[in-house]
Amino acid sequence: MEIDKAIGESDDKRLKTKYNNAIYVIKRALALYSVEEVAFSFNGGKDSTVLLHLLRAGYFLHKKEQSCSNGGLLHFPIRTIYFESPSAFPEINGFTYDTAQTYNLQLDIIRQDFKSGLEALLKASPIRAIFLGVRIGDPTAVGQEQFSPSSPGWPPFMRVNPILDWSYRDVWAFILTCKVKYCNLYDQGYTSIGSIHDTVPNALLRVNDSNSKDKFKPAYLLSDGRLERAGRVKKVSSGRENFPSVGNDLDNESYKHKVLSAAIIAVGDEILSGTVEDQLGLSLCKKLNSVGWSVHQTSVLRNVIDSVAEEVERQTSTNDMVFIYGGVGPLHSDVTLAGVAKAFGVRLAPDEEFEEYLRHLIGEHCTGDRNEMAQLPEGITELLHHEKLSVPLIKCCNVIVLTATNTCELDREWECLTELTKLGGVLALMDPYASRRVMTSLTDVEVAGPLSKLCLEFPDIYIGCYRKSRKGPIVICFKGEDKARTDSAVEALREKFKEGVFDEIE
The missing domain is CATH 3.40.50.620 (HUPs)
Incomplete structure (x- = not known):
């Protein structure tokens, strides 16, 4: 045959x-x-x-x-x-x-x-x-x-x-390999054919030649198979895939005075067992605060799909953006993407473009038709490309999946993410918080009452305390959107005590 x-x-x-x-x-x-x-x-x-x-x-x-x-x-x-x-x-x-x-x-x-x-x-x-x-x-x-x-x-x-x-890609590989006849519309730039009312040639195949107006390359030359329906009239869909993205539009009044919130989710039994120390969460909190975001919650989950799905669903409904890392890969314990898919009510499906990146990255180790690492949440995934990344970042509605396994990799991914934001808007880059820290050798009892009153006087300023050691000095942190207001809170604290009891921490 x-x-x-x-x-x-x-x-x-x-x-x-x-x-x-x-x-x-x-x-x-x-x-x-x-x-x-x-x-x-x-x-x-x-x-x-x-x-x-x-x-x-x-x-x-x-x-x-x-x-x-x-x-x-x-x-x-x-x-x-x-x-x-x-x-x-x-x-x-x-x-x-x-x-x-x-x-x-x-x-x-x-x-x-x-x-x-x-x-x-x-x-x-x-x-x-x-x-x-x-x-x-x-x-x-x-x-x-x-x-x-x-x-x-x-x-x-x-x-x-x-x-x-x-x-x-598979469809056209079969047609061209077997040399079977196909409808000639595909040679005229049509890539997905519906009715005469909702189908036009795919603009991505238009021949860029002043002498070739309204001419198109054949369908099998479309480089990104995810865009095969670009020639079909789009219908406005409903559902969670239309979650409003947060863009880098600082002139937009809806974001100009809004405190944007984020949640951070780490997935890994090895963190919960104490085998691995989670340094990414701390680093990510600092990075988000540096661009004016408030981290409302961090959580560490087991490698269980339902646990990931429940946490993602909870955090995406109450935060502007959710960052998740760990549990991304082909192993049985890598359940993060499956959990994200379940949270949004979709399934994992092969992503042709992402698989090509993986194939280029790991060569012949990426064989067969079921490369699990190329299975992404269906219909809600956006790949964020950057020349410094060997594979794109994955964005699913308001969830960004990070593949970093250490702080150096996270630094690179964050740098790329912020550069992409400046170019096209992935997450809003707000003014960084104005923050100050002071320390004192006063006891908890001595500072507790005045600090409580200070919080009432400056409800717009975050005021927190911690010690680095049991007998060490108390560190008091001030963080606010307005520098003058933050400075006023620090000075108001000093006025409640004798001069010289607080030292500034750089």
Whole structure:
């Protein structure tokens, strides 16, 4: 069979893995259901074109295993459903009918809406499973697995998704490797085709040439597969993915006088067991205070997905930004990203762009189709690029995931984060707090009453105390947004005692 032969001769290890997994799903479905009980939903797009040829190969290999025959594939008996729409591109219709004729497909043309047409089809036919060209990243893919029963309220059937974990890159790698024909709209800059009302060529493929106005490069040249739907009309969605980001707009009155709050979450059993000392939390508190942010809470969690999810959900609802570190990687104990995903009600999904960074970073160690480190929270992840970072920072709504494991790495990530903020606005950089510290050898009892009164006189100034040792001097800290006001609080404290009992700490 020409498809299986082309993949076998390819040097693309990733494509071979994707192909073999998809063929396994198809052969598994054909073992569970008879040919009369399965159907294939074809819409003329690139994904269903790939699935058509995978089904042809899968059916051929399935029959070969059953009969031990090496004969060619003379007939493709899987029923093919095409929902014809008046708003479909003429090129899509033409390609679909040409493909059906070329491969002798049993084409059932349905001119009703998807749900009504499906109900009528299943009533008239013994179909129990339908092959779909759904990929992660598609709006309908959320919550689906390779075998997923239909949703409540729909006619009962099994959705079979052989290419669910395929990326945009994988789809085009298959098409170009196997040299299969595809709809010519993809050669005109279309990267994701819907209806004539909501689809235009992808502007990212526009040819930058004054003599080539309104000309576009073909779809397979799109470098970032995450942007394949950039040519589709966007709908305003609802949900937590629309959490308002905090930008670096200091002229915006909504932030000019607002105290922005942050929470810091460390994930790691090794911290709680005392095996590792957490120095990142202390450093991050200092960094946030230096740009005018108030850290409301720091917490250390075990490597448990539910614990991470609950804490992230709690902190994101009460703080402007949450910083989380630890538990990021491919090990069984690295649960941070899974916890973030669960907190926002999404799942982890392969991110093609992030995987390319990892592949470049760790080379042949990054093989196969299930690189766990490239699984990011679906639909809410933004990659923050900087030339000094080997891999981008990860931002999920108002959560920033740090990969630093020591203070030197944190310094670099923070530097990049603040530079990115100045360029485009990741988190607001406010005026740093005005702070002063004084120390005294007075006892706790002597300073307690006057300090309590001082707090009432300066409610806008943070006043705190600590000792570095049990018998050491008391250190009193003052922190406020206004330097003059902070200085006034320090002078008011001095006036309550004899001269010279407080020494300034630089």
